[in-house]
Amino acid sequence: MMRVQQEKFEVRTNGKGTYEITDQVQDKIDKSGVRNGVVTIFVQHTSCSLTMMENAAPAARRDVERFFEQLVPEDADYEHDDEGPDDMPSHIRMVLTRTNESVPIVDGKMELGTWQGLFLFEHRRDTHRRKVSATIIGE
Amino acid sequence: MMRVQQEKFEVRTNGKGTYEITDQVQDKIDKSGVRNGVVTIFVQHTSCSLTMMENAAPAARRDVERFFEQLVPEDADYEHDDEGPDDMPSHIRMVLTRTNESVPIVDGKMELGTWQGLFLFEHRRDTHRRKVSATIIGE
């Protein structure tokens, strides 16, 4: 029987970086009882984003973070600069990554590869409570 | 009762830039009567794309557009250059952003954060009529 279930959770971030949320999302799927379908994860912000990433090597994640620091530097000449030097780069990094990810659910589990983890990518320096939702559609 | 509803609309673009389509998508959701689910927005083109973006500060959108002008310049040495200098950059900018966005629908509304808007990102200089579809799945 097809149905939709929607859940929310918060992620506390403590400055720029990648924060794994795979377990929180799987927990919502477990609660829903859905065995086969798709979960759509969505962040309600424009200064953080979502990405899949290698879940085993923290050095790989640091390289990703460093790459974005260089590609979208804080010290470029932005027109929109009244919310601090990390504000405008945060929006651009969000545009270059994702606000939503959709992941298949098979036999009650997200169908991730061995090395895949789902991460919230925080682009601001300050601490934040980020709102994330998981919409589960399936049977 | 779960169902699927599909709607189309056109966006007239008048050169490079970001064009907000949040209201058009919400209008299609309103018509569908779906209260909870997901809307998948899709553009049928390879020279424009979709992105979430800050909806309040036009200067922030201009900074995003400027960033992409510099990251993917028109005057680079492209092999595929027979459709004008803005053609090949348009495909690369599309690859760097998105062709589809999936947004949760909660109580009949897209579950956007306060500052989130959905934008069509036009990468070509000429005027265009862009085909966008909204597929609403829910109950």
Added chain:
Amino acid sequence: MMRVQQEKFEVRTNGKGTYEITDQVQDKIDKSGVRNGVVTIFVQHTSCSLTMMENAAPAARRDVERFFEQLVPEDADYEHDDEGPDDMPSHIRMVLTRTNESVPIVDGKMELGTWQGLFLFEHRRDTHRRKVSATIIGE
């Protein structure tokens, strides 16, 4: 009658580049019998990705590939470098593109524009068998 159908297939890759998978995905939709809905395509890897791209001009695809070679070079100074010079760039290129694409299904066909094709974007030099899944939700 709404339902979910999940299919898997493999894509053999022979070095860096874009490999069209539009037909394989359409084949899974044909088998499912779903006429209207959404297909979510997902790759179970962090060193290849998905993207829509121009399907007619191979030169355009080569320009995209060259752009990523320059934007995320193999010879940058990566901290995570024990799996070869193409490993860390592969993760960054994945982060800049997509792990999943969701495409509307209308009258049994993916609702692609004339020039749109769906591609697996391989970022590693060696041959690989890439696992791709298609989750079809609709009626």
